[in-house]
Amino acid sequence: MFFSEYKLRELANIDKKITTEEIVKAINSIGFEVEEVFKFNFVENIKFGHVLKTYPNPESEKLTVCEIKFADKIRIIQTAAKNVKSNDYVIAFIPGSKLNGNEIQSKKMANITSEGMLISYPELGFKSELLTKYMNENILILDKVDLNKDPIDLFQLHDNIIEVSILSNRSDAQSYYSFAKELSAYFHSKYIPIPEKKKEYIASDISIKLDNENFLNGMKVQIDEFNIDIQDIFLLLKSNIKIDDNKYINFANLTLIYTGVSLRAFDCSKISNNISIKKEKDIWYLNDSKQNISILGVDVIKDFLPSNNSQNVFFEFSQINEKIVRENSKNSKLVTYSSINNSRVISNGMILLAFNFINNYFSKTSQLINEIDQTELNFKFDEEYINNYAGFDIREKTNYKKALKSLEILDFKISKNKINIPIIRHDVKNMQHIVEEIFRFYGLNNFSAEPISQLSLYASSLNSLEKQITYLSYTQVMTYTLISENKNWFNPFQFQDVKKLKTYVSEDHNSIRNSLALPIADVFEYNLKKNIKSLSLFDKGMINDQESLIIASTVKTYNEIKKDIELISNQKFQVIPLNNDDLHPNYNAGLYLSGKLVGWIGKIHPSKLSLDKDIIFGEILLNAIYSPKNKFIEFDSSPLKERDITFEIKQKEDLDIYLHKLESIEGIFSIEKISEFQKDNVNKLTYRILMSESAIQIFDNTNWQNIKELM
Structure with a gap:
């Protein structure tokens, strides 16, 4: 979510002495993640003005001349916009003002000197795609305003925008009031809540x-x-x-x-x-x-x-x-x-x-239609339980007492060994969650490191598999094994049971993922937001009860991903489209070995995964890579041989059975289709096979006419 730093400061009542960097540190410290901080706009010395009179420039059909009163003097400013009229209040660049570091000067336009420029929404730094057509094409008109005031201060235009990543279990924090309260709890400032108005409610007939x-x-x-x-x-x-x-x-x-x-x-x-x-x-x-x-x-x-x-x-x-x-x-x-x-x-x-x-x-x-249950969840507040997690007696620590004060600001109520949970916090359900709340305000950096009594060090070489994939122009990333059960919907390997943990720190990390695809898609989404659109990534790790490898790319094609999977795995797969609603119907295939699904290639269905750019995924179970059917053979220095073979395939007959037999022969280096001819519902396909001397003997001794019976 994008937050205005000014608004967060105002609602959390943060001291002006606290810097932007300290606010960012606070946000990261209490369990959120700052993705980016950027300055909202780059305008200087702009002024409020009151339009006294407007008239068309006699030498230009497009320009309107505006006589505008400013706090110091009356100026003439011309504009091509058609919405400015007398008695309007506007904001203007005057000589000496700056826009993106460039100083505004007086300029003669159609024989009349214009002493500045009237301001529209885009000049203030707002994105055109977020504005209405009227806002994009016209000057910003204001209600009556004191000309002596500074527009930058009044409208908080020298703001910083803080982009924060918030876990889905903290939906309450995806809002100014709740997020500001989090900062108030960190800085122990006086939070400014929504005022509750006392009034008579109208009757509702709904x-x-x-x-x-x-x-x-x-x-x-x-x-x-x-x-x-x-x-x-x-x-x-x-x-x-x-x-x-x-x-x-x-x-x-x-x-x-x-x-x-x-x-x-x-x-x-x-x-x-x-x-x-x-x-x-x-x-x-x-x-x-x-x-x-x-x-x-x-x-x-x-x-x-x-x-x-x-x-x-x-x-x-x-x-x-x-x-x-x-x-x-x-x-x-x-x-x-x-x-x-x-x-x-x-x-x-x-x-x-x-x-x-x-x-x-x-x-x-009216009053709220259908009353809300305001009963607070409560349970035993067990400090021994907190000590066990901390590994020491945390109760006498100053930071522990500060953390409890933070929870009080967040409306947690602790009394007589019982804790009441504020009804806004649907994610806090047990003492384990309370430990997490206390520790994030205690500060993980405030836990002292314990020395390890014995430490064995060893060096390992770079994993050869990872090295091989890197040579194929993929960059390794690391994603979390644990995922929210609600987000664990993508299951290309058709695992029967979701592996859910019996104990877990957060609802967002309560089950083992069924695929690496969604976690790595999050990495793509983050980079696409940064306008990094050309990416090829890989990751390996646990899925369900097995280990998996995934490669994914926005620049490689479907066939390139398939070839890379085959090269990495040193396997020839039977490729069959999957009947899976979560995959794109036109871009998916299952990878089979001996009739068993061991991998998949394709796109996730666009209705399930909304990204600005297509991503092709290829995922394979690692046991399929590490148990190849290769064996050592003596080096054969003789030239490779060619054979041509023609298959006659009737309509609806499967050619794969022949190709799989070819691919199973050791020593075959390439299989290339060189011609295709169709007549009377029979398709004749001719392939040229490049193979070693040992493969020639197997090929020539195979009865290709009876291959179905042989297989």
């Missing part, structure tokens, strides 16, 4: 029927006057969220980045009041007893969206079974902010956070 798998929530809002202000638009853009012309879609995305909960907005005049879940064909819908109004957890059907003028809006934000959301996204072929968000667990605390957030934006709201 009812939502619950089912066994999903807990549906929502609230009704009456609109007097509502707009997303410029600071909120800026925060959405800094967070890499696309702006929409519909203000309710923008508000839904604002709620998402602040609370981690996605909203779906409906115009109350377009729906009836009895809402429930309904399945039609392969898709689950939200239905109002007359019609389907949204694809559950994915998107609102366009006809029922509120317009910018809607007066009564229903917001639905629910706890939907993640498997249903993924199924809906796949079958509807829609990937939205909602579907991505609802593919993770949404806790009761996150729903209440979203409810309070909405209440602060609207004066007339």
